[in-house]
Amino acid sequence: KTHRQVHAEKKSFVCDTCGKAFFPKETLETDKLVHTEQKNFLCDICGKTFSKKRNLETHERIHKNERPFPCDKCGKSFSQKVNLSVHYRVHTKERPYKCEMCGKSFSQVTILNNHYRTHTKVKPFVCDKCGKRFTQVSNLNAHYRKHT
Numbered sequence: 001k002t003h004r005q006v007h008a009e010k011k012s013f014v015c016d017t018c019g020k021a022f023f024p025k026e027t028l029e030t031d032k033l034v035h036t037e038q039k040n041f042l043c044d045i046c047g048k049t050f051s052k053k054r055n056l057e058t059h060e061r062i063h064k065n066e067r068p069f070p071c072d073k074c075g076k077s078f079s080q081k082v083n084l085s086v087h088y089r090v091h092t093k094e095r096p097y098k099c100e101m102c103g104k105s106f107s108q109v110t111i112l113n114n115h116y117r118t119h120t121k122v123k124p125f126v127c128d129k130c131g132k133r134f135t136q137v138s139n140l141n142a143h144y145r146k147h148t
Contacts, residue, residue, distance in 0.1 A: 019124030023100070023116050027109070 013028040014021050017035040022028040039049035041056040045063045050056040058080055061067070067077035069084040073091045078084045086108055089095070095105035097112040101119045106112040114136060117123070123133035125140040129147050134140040 014122060014124070019122075020113070021117055021120050021122035021124065022113055023120075027113065 013023060013025045015028055015031050015035075018031070020031060022031060037051040039051050041050040041053050043049070043056060043059055043063075045060070048059065050059065061079040067079050069079070069081050070077040071084060071087060071091075073088070076087065078087065089107040095107050097106045097109050098104070099106070099112060099115055099119075101116070104115065106115060117135040121135075123135050125134040125137050126132070127134075127140060127143055127147075129144075132143060134143065
């Protein structure tokens with residue numbers, strides 16, 4: 001193991017519920033709220049549940065294909081304003097989330113959290129057919145195709 005990997009493993013915080021690894025610890029605490037909040041608002045179309053009515057209403061835009069937030073640079077539109085803000089970084093080249101292990105920067109915090117797994121070697125996604133583990137859900141999905 002490299003010197004940085006040893007330190008990365010010490011600094012990684014893994015969620016007991018979903019297996020995802022987080023750094024810093026505050027991001028793990030935020031993730032835990034997702035698992036413990038009571039979710040009383042049900043989407044009639046897909047069955048997904050939400051803890052807040054407004055989150056259900058925002059989610060329902062996906063099913064209605066409502067995208068009221070257009071990008072003034074390229075015209076792409078989004079169902080949520082936050083997604084437009086994240087998308088806008090494509091045009092500004094802004095990368096505000098920096099890896100404390102290697103210095104690489106990312107446009108989204110979720111991409112940074114996924115990146116941390118390259119340092120920690122945490123593999124939370126498991127193939128239920130053969131037990132092979134993966135750092136990214138996309139790699140697990142690609143692997144599943146090998147079983148068919």
